[in-house]
Amino acid sequence: AQRVTQPEKLLSVFKGAPVELKCNYSYSGSPELFWYVQYSRQRLQLLLRHISRESIKGFTADLNKGETSFHLKKPFAQEEDSAMYYCALISSASKIIFGSGTRLSIRP
């Protein structure tokens, strides 16, 4: 079964601390994985895709096929990082499967 799991509903860290948002997936083929971010009452925005291996707003994510994970990391959290983060997988039929989301709260 195709599934994306984000085990933490809420993650609260202090400003300046490292952040890791966990994402595990279950998919039989070669997945396309993404992270989306939703700031309060705004539209969902694409943050990262695994194929581009980029760093956006200081965030990075590495696909680990052995552990079937795609964790989102940032070395030093900033207050403006507070948002809802969704890990997502796009199947070969271009259906997108979302995790349930993790709310990241950065404490000053």
Added chain:
Amino acid sequence: NAGVTQTPKFQVLKTGQSMTLQCAQDMNHEYMSWYRQDPGMGLRLIHYSVGAGITDQGEVPNGYNVSRSTTEDFPLRLLSAAPSQTSVYFCASTRTGDGYTFGSGTRLTVV
């Protein structure tokens, strides 16, 4: 280039009323989808379309209809609104190899 445009932004319906949520994209994307976002549930797929004239059901299709007569438009119809359909609805589109582009959402309340 407006991206994905959803209207209306807010709507209040009475139980039993019908309405259509509009979604349009100007990026010539072949794939379009509708999601609902509920607290603690993340995003759930309602219906999707892989091209004009082709639609299919997602995870939670009951109570909703869609059609895709053109590449640009993908309206979502609520046939007889129920309080359980109170949610935030997002339309999204993509083409092969890209991530999805999302609309700004429609906040629907059914009383």
